Amino acid sequence: MTESVLEVRHVSSYYTKARRLSGTHSGFGERDMQVLRDVTFSIQKGETLGLVGESGSGKTTLCRAVLGLGMDYEGEIIHHTDHPQMVFQDPYSSLNPARTVGWTLREALRAGERRGKRASRPLVPEILGQVGLSEEYIDRYPYELSGGQRQRVCIAAAVIQRPQLILLDEPVSALDVTIQAQILRLLVRLKKEFGLSYLFISHDLNVIYQICDRVLVMKQGEIVESGDVRQVYEDPQHDYTKMLLAAVD
Amino acid sequence: MKIRKNGFLKTGEIMSLVLATVIVTGFFWTPYGTTAMNAAEKTLPPSLHHLLGTDNFGRDVFSRVISGAGTSFLIALGVVAVGCIGGVLIGSLCGYFGGIADAVLMRVCDAITAFPAILLALVVVSLFGGGMANILLCLGLLFIPSFARVVRTEVARVRDMNYIQSARLMGVSTGRILLRHILPNTFPVLLPAVTIGFNNAVLAEASMSFLGVGIQPPQASLGSMLKDSQTYLNTAPWYALGTGGMIVLLVLAVSLLSEGIQQGTGRGQV
Numbered sequence: 001m002t003e004s005v006l007e008v009r010h011v012s013s014y015y016t017k018a019r020r021l022s023g024t025h026s027g028f029g030e031r032d033m034q035v036l037r038d039v040t041f042s043i044q045k046g047e048t049l050g051l052v053g054e055s056g057s058g059k060t061t062l063c064r065a066v067l068g069l070g071m072d073y074e075g076e077i078i079h080h081t082d083h084p085q086m087v088f089q090d091p092y093s094s095l096n097p098a099r100t101v102g103w104t105l106r107e108a109l110r111a112g113e114r115r116g117k118r119a120s121r122p123l124v125p126e127i128l129g130q131v132g133l134s135e136e137y138i139d140r141y142p143y144e145l146s147g148g149q150r151q152r153v154c155i156a157a158a159v160i161q162r163p164q165l166i167l168l169d170e171p172v173s174a175l176d177v178t179i180q181a182q183i184l185r186l187l188v189r190l191k192k193e194f195g196l197s198y199l200f201i202s203h204d205l206n207v208i209y210q211i212c213d214r215v216l217v218m219k220q221g222e223i224v225e226s227g228d229v230r231q232v233y234e235d236p237q238h239d240y241t242k243m244l245l246a247a248v249d
Numbered sequence: 250m251k252i253r254k255n256g257f258l259k260t261g262e263i264m265s266l267v268l269a270t271v272i273v274t275g276f277f278w279t280p281y282g283t284t285a286m287n288a289a290e291k292t293l294p295p296s297l298h299h300l301l302g303t304d305n306f307g308r309d310v311f312s313r314v315i316s317g318a319g320t321s322f323l324i325a326l327g328v329v330a331v332g333c334i335g336g337v338l339i340g341s342l343c344g345y346f347g348g349i350a351d352a353v354l355m356r357v358c359d360a361i362t363a364f365p366a367i368l369l370a371l372v373v374v375s376l377f378g379g380g381m382a383n384i385l386l387c388l389g390l391l392f393i394p395s396f397a398r399v400v401r402t403e404v405a406r407v408r409d410m411n412y413i414q415s416a417r418l419m420g421v422s423t424g425r426i427l428l429r430h431i432l433p434n435t436f437p438v439l440l441p442a443v444t445i446g447f448n449n450a451v452l453a454e455a456s457m458s459f460l461g462v463g464i465q466p467p468q469a470s471l472g473s474m475l476k477d478s479q480t481y482l483n484t485a486p487w488y489a490l491g492t493g494g495m496i497v498l499l500v501l502a503v504s505l506l507s508e509g510i511q512q513g514t515g516r517g518q519v
Binding site: 067069083084085086088090093094095096097098099104107108111112114115154157158161 | 410411412414415416417418420421422429430433434436
């Protein structure tokens with residue numbers, strides 16, 4: 001019996017009318033819109049759980065709810081680990097443009113230390129090595145890096161606090177295919193090395209197939225199919241899954 | 250932050266450096282005493298002895314221009330410091346937290362901006378008296394909205410960026426996120442705002458002193474000297490030209506710096 005790192009039980013979420021006097025969160029007119037419908041799943045230790053669905057299906061909303069990034073929701077989200085981290089889709093807005101790679105990583109270490117995670121954590125040059133970047137990148141600014149290099153730095157920043165769970169929101173979608181493969185290999189290696197669990201979000205079933213153990217298929221905020229990735233891939237039950245698969249071939 | 254070198258920046262740097270050297274030297278030493286009158290040398294034209302001639306009291310205009318520039322420089326520096334610190338404080342809190350306090354404070358800023366700063370400053374100074382400290386504080390407070398606005402806009406933009414979300418997930422405290430993660434990203438707009446603010450402060454002080462509510466004699470400021478000089482435009486035009494020229498140089502140097510910074514950070518081309 002494996003233990004779970006995250007349990008999500010009957011989570012629903014709505015976009016409501018903007019109540020703020022000013023700010024950037026805008027609503028969708030008068031009517032509330034449901035973005036998550038009774039979502040239930042769990043992630044086991046050491047597992048890569050895929051979450052697939054077209055844009056607007058609520059994948060990112062689910063992520064934000066899980067991480068507590070300002071999403072209101074109904075239902076229960078139970079974390080069995082401390083401080084999950086996240087890697088975002090767009091590597092261009094994921095690194096502080098005013099700061100060097102080294103500064104960003106040291107800041108992550110420092111914040112981790114404040115949480116009392118002092119024991120046996122890697123140093124900045126070592127973690128850069130882990131993600132396949134040499135020490136000379138320490139003094140580089142994000143604008144000096146390519147998309148793939150930036151994503152490597154983001155991954156380094158995510159693992160440097162030694163979390164047990166990392167949410168990956170379309171981590172390779174913004175990269176070209178050869179870089180995609182490199183990043184996926186890196187993620188698999190880091191998972192083994194650090195004993196990580198991933199929630200891997202993608203709209204690309206091929207990518208999901210390559211990296212995930214199990215997969216959830218999401219449509220309009222609802223999980224319509226779930227199961228072993230091979231099984232879902234070879235014998236899809238739901239029409240929507242079949243449609244997604246047909247779109248791949 | 251990295252600023253690419255460019256012609257504006259280089260010229261601005263050199264001009265500012267020369268001016269700053271002259272002004273700082275002027276605090277300790279000027280060729281002649283700034284208030285030393287000499288009845289035998291009234292309204293002399295520029296010569297090797299008096300680079301910018303002398304005024305109606307036989308005072309060396311060059312010495313007075315340097316010392317006046319020093320006064321203007323100090324006031325402008327102080328005004329920008331007060332405005333910038335206040336503006337960054339208000340702007341970053343408003344931009345980050347939003348809400349009602351943000352809405353109210355920004356409307357107050359709008360209201361202050363709606364009046365010409367000099368008009369308000371004139372009212373305040375005529376109520377509470379002139380003098381360097383009063384002018385500095387009064388102009389400084391009036392300059393806060395212009396800084397608050399640019400900082401607020403940038404902070405509100407950066408606040409929702411992925412890298413700030415990441416910092417939150419890593420457990421970085423809100424204060425540190427504001428100061429160390431968000432604020433450095435406002436520098437590309439804050440620096441030009443500081444330089445433009447500096448120029449506006451130089452001009453505001455000069456205007457006030459010109460109108461007679463600023464720096465009082467015998468202390469020299471560029472504005473008060475300009476006021477004195479207009480009486481002698483016919484007999485001693487070098488007095489007005491020297492003083493006005495110094496204002497132009499000061500403003501031009503900092504404008505060039507500002508333009509250079511904007512171009513160097515890629516925000517110049519709009």
